[in-house]
Amino acid sequence: MSRNLDQSRALQKRAEQLIPGGVNSPVRAFRAVGSDPPYLVRGLGAHVWDADGNRYIDYVGSWGPLILGHSNPGVLEAIIQAARNGTSFGASTPTEADLAALVVEALPAIEKVRFVSSGTEATMSAIRLARAATKRKFIVKFEGCYHGHSDALLVKAGSGVATLGIPGSAGVPEEFVEFTLALPYNDVEAVEAAFAKFKGQIASVIVEPVVGNMGCVPPKPGYLAALRDITKREGALLIFDEVMTGFRVAFGGASELYLIKPDLTTLGKIIGGGLPVGAYGGPAEIMDLVAPVGPVYQAGTLSGNPLAMAAGIAALGELKANRQQFYRQLDEMSGKLVAGVTATAKEAGVAMTANRVGSMFTFFFTDKQVTDWESAATCDTPKFGRFHGALLDAGVWLPPSQFEAGFLSIAHTQGNIHDTIAAAREALTLV
Ligand code: KE4
Numbered sequence: 001m002s003r004n005l006d007q008s009r010a011l012q013k014r015a016e017q018l019i020p021g022g023v024n025s026p027v028r029a030f031r032a033v034g035s036d037p038p039y040l041v042r043g044l045g046a047h048v049w050d051a052d053g054n055r056y057i058d059y060v061g062s063w064g065p066l067i068l069g070h071s072n073p074g075v076l077e078a079i080i081q082a083a084r085n086g087t088s089f090g091a092s093t094p095t096e097a098d099l100a101a102l103v104v105e106a107l108p109a110i111e112k113v114r115f116v117s118s119g120t121e122a123t124m125s126a127i128r129l130a131r132a133a134t135k136r137k138f139i140v141k142f143e144g145c146y147h148g149h150s151d152a153l154l155v156k157a158g159s160g161v162a163t164l165g166i167p168g169s170a171g172v173p174e175e176f177v178e179f180t181l182a183l184p185y186n187d188v189e190a191v192e193a194a195f196a197k198f199k200g201q202i203a204s205v206i207v208e209p210v211v212g213n214m215g216c217v218p219p220k221p222g223y224l225a226a227l228r229d230i231t232k233r234e235g236a237l238l239i240f241d242e243v244m245t246g247f248r249v250a251f252g253g254a255s256e257l258y259l260i261k262p263d264l265t266t267l268g269k270i271i272g273g274g275l276p277v278g279a280y281g282g283p284a285e286i287m288d289l290v291a292p293v294g295p296v297y298q299a300g301t302l303s304g305n306p307l308a309m310a311a312g313i314a315a316l317g318e319l320k321a322n323r324q325q326f327y328r329q330l331d332e333m334s335g336k337l338v339a340g341v342t343a344t345a346k347e348a349g350v351a352m353t354a355n356r357v358g359s360m361f362t363f364f365f366t367d368k369q370v371t372d373w374e375s376a377a378t379c380d381t382p383k384f385g386r387f388h389g390a391l392l393d394a395g396v397w398l399p400p401s402q403f404e405a406g407f408l409s410i411a412h413t414q415g416n417i418h419d420t421i422a423a424a425r426e427a428l429t430l431v
Pocket residue numbers: 025026027028063117118119120121123146147148149208212213241242243244268278404405
């Protein structure tokens with residue numbers, strides 16, 4: 001049953017005249033799945049509604065922030081109360097340290113934290129800080145990992161191991177990425193080779209400890225520990241980019257789940273409760289290199305915005321108060337969802353594997369276990385696109401790309417899971 005999308009199509013037509021592709025972030029254009037993007041007008045709990053009145057069970061959750069579901073009452077009330085006192089001051093406010101205290105308490109590797117307004121700002125700043133702290137130039141990232149759109153991190157992998165990255169976007173001169181090494185994920189030998197080749201020159205290794213940006217890809221057993229050992233031995237800083245995994249895969253993020261203490265951690269998404277917040281943090285000794293205390297400059301007009309702080313405090317406060325129950329529920333429900341959908345693929349004879357860590361997951365249209373970008377790239381993306389479109393027609397909203405992670409929230413019910421599995425069974429007969 002295909003949905004009426006007249007309003008959304010008209011809205012897209014207007015927006016395209018004013019905004020590149022009609023969108024303020026490329027993935028929202030649905031080009032990776034080849035369908036028309038519905039325009040959303042409302043979200044409540046596990047559901048969103050588009051401009052034509054179609055309702056969907058939402059597994060994007062604004063790309064991760066909405067672990068408590070849409071329009072969480074506590075978060076909304078906190079924003080409304082804060083807004084009654086003004087929206088921004090460009091001066092210090094009490095709530096910035098309130099949210100900082102919640103972050104520091106949840107992540108022992110962080111003694112001090114600086115708030116910014118996006119994950120991109122967080123990772124860009126963390127890289128600058130790592131270079132200042134080590135007085136080294138090179139950075140290591142991994143193929144398939146995304147850390148926002150700052151020049152040094154917008155890098156495609158050079159072929160082979162320990163080769164310099166090449167610009168992943170027009171407008172990024174080669175010189176801006178000549179100190180960026182892009183290595184295969186989950187490959188310890190590649191990291192050893194890089195440190196051997198660039199001995200004493202690598203400032204940091206930045207990694208998504210659980211990858212969300214090639215689809216969900218967990219670290220192989222021992223991989224993160226190896227990164228920790230190698231960087232410590234070589235005097236480089238290990239940066240856990242937990243913009244997506246922070247407060248998602250556990251209350252203390254991947255560092256709690258895998259018992260690894262990185263040198264720096266970047267955060268975003270959930271800590272803003274749906275409003276724009278990013279953060280980077282680490283030991284006071286390193287963080288005090290940041291202006292105005294130290295020589296590393298970083299600033300932001302709306303950093304620590306009072307509405308965003310209020311939303312983040314409310315969100316983290318509710319997660320903290322219910323952490324045992326919430327994360328157990330998220331894991332159990334996500335497990336049922338992934339097991340149910342992959343079982344329907346098996347019944348339909350469709351090649352599908354899945355990865356899941358807690359409440360982040362991806363269904364891959366391949367018969368291979370996806371452990372890195374090379375295996376992720378074997379996916380049948382047109383088939384994923386047809387699956388995605390059939391699910392939308394059935395009222396289920398998956399991330400509009402094979403190479404993104406889906407997210408479950410506390411608001412999702414057994415009924416939502418049941419309906420999603422039934423929709424997947426039907427969709428898989430159409431792909
Ligand atoms: P933002 O600048 O988009 O707030 O954060 C960048 C970022 C940094 N690190 C990780 C691990 C991330 O996942 C992201 C952003 N995630 C994407 C979704 N894969 C945002 C969605 C979008 O680009 O519209």
